[in-house]
Amino acid sequence: MDSVASMLEGLNAAQKAAxxxxxxxxxxxxxxxxxxxxxxxxxxAYLISHLGMHPGNIIxxxxxxxxxxxxxxxxxxxxxxxxxNKLLLGTFHSISRRFLVTYGRHIQLNEKFGIAxxxxxxxxxxxxxxxxGLTIDPKTARNRISTFKSKGTTAEQYxxxxxxxxxKRANAETxxxxxxxxxxxxxxxxxxxxxxxxxxxxxxxxxxxLLRSHPSCVDHIQAVLIDEFQDxxxxxxxxxxxxxxxxxxxxxxxDPDQSIYGWRSADVTNLKKMKENFxxxxxxxxxxxxxxxxxxxxxxxEIIEQDQSRPAKSLxxxxxxxxxxxxxxxxxxxxxxxxxxxxxKRTIALTAGLLNWDxxxxxxxxxxxxxxxxxxxxxxxxxxxxxxxHRFFDRYEVRLLLDYLRxxxxxxxxxxxxxxxxxxxxxxxxxxxxxxxxxxxxRQVSLWVIVRGIAQDSIKLTPKPKxxxxxxxxxxxxxxxxxxxxxxTFFNIxxxxxxxxxxxxxDSLVQFIEWxxxxxxxxxxxxEKCTEEEELQGRWANVEELIANAEEAVTKEYEDERIxxxxxxxxxxxxxxxxxxxxxxxxxxFLGNVALSxxxxxxxxxxxxxxxxxxxxxxxxxxxxxxxxxxxVYDGSIPHSRAEDNDEERxxxxxxxxxxxxxxxxxxxxxxxxxxxxxxxxFLSSRNITQHFxxxxxxxxxxxxxxxxLILRRECPNVKSIAAAxxxxxxxxxxxxxxxxxxxxxxxxxxxxxxxxxxxxxWNSTEGFxxxx
Ligand code: ATP
Ligand code: MG
Numbered sequence: 001m002d003s004v005a006s007m008l009e010g011l012n013a014a015q016k017a018a019x020x021x022x023x024x025x026x027x028x029x030x031x032x033x034x035x036x037x038x039x040x041x042x043x044x045a046y047l048i049s050h051l052g053m054h055p056g057n058i059i060x061x062x063x064x065x066x067x068x069x070x071x072x073x074x075x076x077x078x079x080x081x082x083x084x085n086k087l088l089l090g091t092f093h094s095i096s097r098r099f100l101v102t103y104g105r106h107i108q109l110n111e112k113f114g115i116a117x118x119x120x121x122x123x124x125x126x127x128x129x130x131x132x133g134l135t136i137d138p139k140t141a142r143n144r145i146s147t148f149k150s151k152g153t154t155a156e157q158y159x160x161x162x163x164x165x166x167x168k169r170a171n172a173e174t175x176x177x178x179x180x181x182x183x184x185x186x187x188x189x190x191x192x193x194x195x196x197x198x199x200x201x202x203x204x205x206x207x208x209x210l211l212r213s214h215p216s217c218v219d220h221i222q223a224v225l226i227d228e229f230q231d232x233x234x235x236x237x238x239x240x241x242x243x244x245x246x247x248x249x250x251x252x253x254x255d256p257d258q259s260i261y262g263w264r265s266a267d268v269t270n271l272k273k274m275k276e277n278f279x280x281x282x283x284x285x286x287x288x289x290x291x292x293x294x295x296x297x298x299x300x301x302e303i304i305e306q307d308q309s310r311p312a313k314s315l316x317x318x319x320x321x322x323x324x325x326x327x328x329x330x331x332x333x334x335x336x337x338x339x340x341x342x343x344x345k346r347t348i349a350l351t352a353g354l355l356n357w358d359x360x361x362x363x364x365x366x367x368x369x370x371x372x373x374x375x376x377x378x379x380x381x382x383x384x385x386x387x388x389x390h391r392f393f394d395r396y397e398v399r400l401l402l403d404y405l406r407x408x409x410x411x412x413x414x415x416x417x418x419x420x421x422x423x424x425x426x427x428x429x430x431x432x433x434x435x436x437x438x439x440x441x442x443r444q445v446s447l448w449v450i451v452r453g454i455a456q457d458s459i460k461l462t463p464k465p466k467x468x469x470x471x472x473x474x475x476x477x478x479x480x481x482x483x484x485x486x487x488x489t490f491f492n493i494x495x496x497x498x499x500x501x502x503x504x505x506x507d508s509l510v511q512f513i514e515w516x517x518x519x520x521x522x523x524x525x526x527x528e529k530c531t532e533e534e535e536l537q538g539r540w541a542n543v544e545e546l547i548a549n550a551e552e553a554v555t556k557e558y559e560d561e562r563i564x565x566x567x568x569x570x571x572x573x574x575x576x577x578x579x580x581x582x583x584x585x586x587x588x589x590f591l592g593n594v595a596l597s598x599x600x601x602x603x604x605x606x607x608x609x610x611x612x613x614x615x616x617x618x619x620x621x622x623x624x625x626x627x628x629x630x631x632x633v634y635d636g637s638i639p640h641s642r643a644e645d646n647d648e649e650r651x652x653x654x655x656x657x658x659x660x661x662x663x664x665x666x667x668x669x670x671x672x673x674x675x676x677x678x679x680x681x682x683f684l685s686s687r688n689i690t691q692h693f694x695x696x697x698x699x700x701x702x703x704x705x706x707x708x709x710l711i712l713r714r715e716c717p718n719v720k721s722i723a724a725a726x727x728x729x730x731x732x733x734x735x736x737x738x739x740x741x742x743x744x745x746x747x748x749x750x751x752x753x754x755x756x757x758x759x760x761x762x763w764n765s766t767e768g769f770x771x772x773x
Contacts, residue, residue: 007045007078014286015039018251019046023282027229027274028253030284031315032300032658033291036253037622039284040227041071043251044087045078053222055079055086059095059243061236063228066387067622068094071227092236093200096207097592099217100198106214109206112588114410115595116197121188123415128187131441136180145185149201150233150265152208155185194446195414204235211242219246228622229254230268231261237270241277250278257304257313260618260652262645289315291624293322293711296664299692300657303683307647315658319711323704325657325664327684327693333632333669337376340629343665344382344612347627347700349725353717354709357383358610361625363617363656365638369631370614377612387615397526397539398546402594404520405513408497409587411448414440418447424525426486435461435478448494454484455491493519501583509586510551517543550590617656626712628660634668634678650683662708663700666693 008016015035018028019042026043028036044060047053062068068090075084088095097115104111116124125145126138148158162178192199198206211218224244226232229252232240244250252274259268275281289297294317301315330336340362348355362373370386377384400423406416418437422428436454439461440447453459463475479487497516507515517523522543530536613625630653632638639649657664672678684690700708702722709716 004046004050007042007049011035011039011042012286012288014284015042018284018286019043020050021282021284023280024247024249025274025278025281026251026284027271027281028251028284028286029255029271030253030286031255031289031313032258032655033289033315033624034286035288035290036255036286037067037071037227038074039286040225040251040253041074042078044071044075044225047223047249048079048083055083056088057220057222058087059221059224060087060089061092061095061224061226061240062089063091063231063621064619065091065094067227092232092239093203096203096239099207099210100203103210103214103217104206106217107206107210109210110196112196112410114195114197114406114413114416115203115592116192116195116199116415117595118200120197120415121199124188124191125184127437128184128191131437132183132187134180134183136177136184141181141184144181145188146201147265148185149199149205150235152205152235155182155189158182158185191414194444195412196410197413197415204239208235208238208242211239211245215242215245218243222247223249223251225251227253228258229274230256230259230271231266231621232270233261233265233267237267237273248278257310257651258621258655258658260621260648260655262648263643287316288318290318291661292317292658293319293660293662295321295324295692296657296660299325299664299689300654302689302692303650303657304654306683307650309647320707322707322711323663323700324692324694325660325666326699327633327690327695328665328667329670329680330667331670333372333672334376336631336667336669337372339667340373340631340665341376341380341382343629343699344627345380347663350700350702350722351705351708351717352721352725354705354712354714355626356610357612359626360629361613361615361620361623361627361659362629362631363615363620363659364630365617365632365640365652367616369637373614373631383611384614385611387613387619395539395542397522398542401513401517401520401522401543401546402591404493404497404516405587406591407448407494408501408516409584409591411452411494411498412446414447417451421447421451421490422486424521424528426489427480427482428486428490429483432479432483451487452491452495454479455488501587507583508551509583509590510547512583512587513547513550517547549594617652620659621655624659624661626661626708627663627665628656629665629667630656631667632669632672633666633681633684634672635681636675636678637668638681638683653681653683662711665699 004020008019011019012035015038018026018039028039030036040060044058047058048055060068060071062071072084072087072089075087088098090098100109100113101111104113122138122142125142129136129138129141148154153161159182162175162182191197192202221243224240226240231254240250240252252271254271256268256271259266262268275283292300297315297317304310305312328336328339330339344360348357348360362370364370367386374384374386400420403416403420406413407420411417418433421433436447436450439459440450443450450459454461461478463477465473466476467473497519500515501512523540526536526539526543530539615623617630633653638653639646643649657666666684668678668680670678679685702725705722706716
């Protein structure tokens with residue numbers, strides 16, 4: 001089979017038409033599970049192997065790091081890793097970062113910039129608010145700043161805007177609030193500039209600035225492909241246009257029904273804007289759904305159709321109807337968690353080898369809902385992984401070591417420096433810290449310059465008058481002798497580490513980090529901090545895990561390859577990523593990857609049978625699992641009480657439901673600790689919707705396993721062992737219908753069976769339902 005035939009294998013006619021389209025601009029608009037991402041991937045392969053494009057000149061933007069990794073795997077199977085490693089494949093942020101590292105000097109950007117991640121940027125904002133004595137909530141301020149940046153409004157522009165509002169006599173309270181935001185925004189920008197940091201928004205803003213003033217940086221780009229286009233924002237649209245300005249070969253795929261990032265300034269009208277910007281756009285619609293069972297699609301369809309403003313479109317199943325999705329009410333959130341875990345254990349045993357833990361996902365409207373579920377999974381020893389949070393990289397010891405490495409890489413990283421200056425303790429207290437920060441602010445230099453100056457005696461702080469107890473005033477040093485010694489020790493660690501990093505030696509990055517760990521005295525510090533041996537071992541294991549991570553980052557090819565600079569485009573063969581790197585470079589790359597891997601994977605101990613995924617719905621976009629649980633489907637959770645856009649919340653539920661392949665479970669607790677009594681989400685409460693769900697009674701049974709295996713396109717395992725498993729895991733016969741027995745172990749998830757019985761009757765009648773309309 002030739003290579004084109006092999007890459008078109010398994011695609012339907014519409015998908016093939018999109019992959020092989022001779023139009024330079026193609027847009028695929030289609031519902032979930034219809035193969036948009038699959039089509040996009042095949043088009044990348046087609047551009048390379050059929051049209052002869054150079055992979056190093058193709059930009060492929062995915063929404064998450066995980067999606068980039070999956071696409072890389074699929075493409076590697078088609079084209080081989082050597083070719084695929086050359087692609088400019090990643091999120092908008094990682095691709096922008098690569099352009100800035102290579103060409104940032106054209107816009108006077110110091111290419112050694114560090115990245116202020118979300119928590120850095122939160123702490124900067126909080127400090128500025130404190131320093132200026134403002135009243136605004138840091139989170140609100142941070143979000144507003146981010147929104148301004150993603151809309152391209154600078155601090156100066158916003159200052160002018162608010163000034164004009166003042167003249168128009170806007171509401172006094174609003175004026176005051178806006179003025180506070182102006183002050184925080186300006187202070188924040190100044191701080192980033194002095195520390196040579198870019199935040200996530202800046203990566204996009206600066207990249208756009210670069211391409212605006214130096215469009216020749218993308219002269220070599222032959223094609224741009226973008227997944228999940230409905231969730232691009234204004235700047236990303238602009239970046240797409242600029243990336244593709246040389247050849248205008250663009251493929252975008254998306255689905256307006258899945259736009260769920262409006263709250264982050266994503267603009268679904270970008271889909272329509274494609275037609276305005278590229279009049280000869282070839283639009284391809286895909287119809288069949290290859291992911292989910294018919295019953296799941298019927299329920300999902302009913303949800304999305306509540307939005308009457310949307311053009312009618314249906315989900316066409318290619319699979320059998322399968323099992324009805326389940327909707328359950330449990331007495332409390334803890335019981336809900338128990339029920340989920342019970343169902344996980346029961347079905348994995350019942351399906352005897354058809355499924356493993358990787359096949360299950362628990363999708364949450366907000367990450368905070370995970371605690372009880374994590375606890376219950378932990379109680380039963382079920383391995384799980386959190387997506388969309390920084391669990392591993394947020395651990396104290398990991399963060400501490402990373403902060404040291406950040407400072408060694410870039411001493412101007414004031415936030416990292418402020419966090420490690422007195423950890424382990426070096427007698428540098430809050431008072432000293434304030435003196436140092438004030439001095440840095442008044443001299444308009446970074447904190448490092450002050451620390452270095454004091455340690456090397458080139459900066460002397462003038463003594464300040466202080467009134468003693470006897471009422472006399474005398475002059476005292478602003479920094480105590482002990483604190484000065486602490487600063488010297490700290491300076492010494494960072495300085496010698498930087499010298500060592502720069503040395504030419506055969507040591508790897510890993511050996512260097514191990515050396516730094518000793519230099520800091522990290523083990524001793526953790527020993528002092530931990531009260532239990534077990535805790536110490538856990539923390540030390542995390543440090544080792546981080547070091548192993550660095551090893552992977554240097555031995556494995558990097559996810560994001562070096563961007564061939566446009567000077568290198570002639571001769572045409574661009575340079576790929578196999579250039580030997582110095583340790584300075586590898587460290588920076590490692591830190592950059594850490595900052596961008598918002599979905600950092602974490603390794604669990606002894607997890608050979610995979611992990612259950614716990615994820616926010618937002619981070620689950622584009623992904624699929626055989627079994628999906630969506631807990632907490634009550635009003636206030638989904639739609640979220642603070643959400644502004646009801647339709648977006650409904651789409652969120654739709655996105656969550658359409659992740660499921662064979663089995664979907666929705667549930668909610670009757671009571672929760674914040675609200676007291678809860679009510680079923682109004683997206684789900686009408687009879688039209690509930691008729692698609694199974695509300696009571698047993699869920700997956702032996703006789704369902706075969707059909708499930710067809711939906712999953714997997715071999716059906718031994719039916720005998722399934723029957724045996726059914727015997728072990730079936731609901732108890734004693735009419736206590738909400739009780740399950742699993743391998744002899746009772747796993748009940750309601751404490752009052754008579755209550756459960758009466759609820760069952762209630763659910764089965766129409767009593768309690770809000771009639772539609
Ligand atoms: P989403 O909108 O959720 O991102 P999508 O449109 O990108 O979905 P994919 O993830 O590309 O859909 O595909 C969904 C599933 O269907 C995948 O498992 C994919 O392998 C499978 N699939 C896609 N097209 C076909 C096809 N023509 N034949 C068989 N399976 C297919
Ligand atoms: Mg997709």
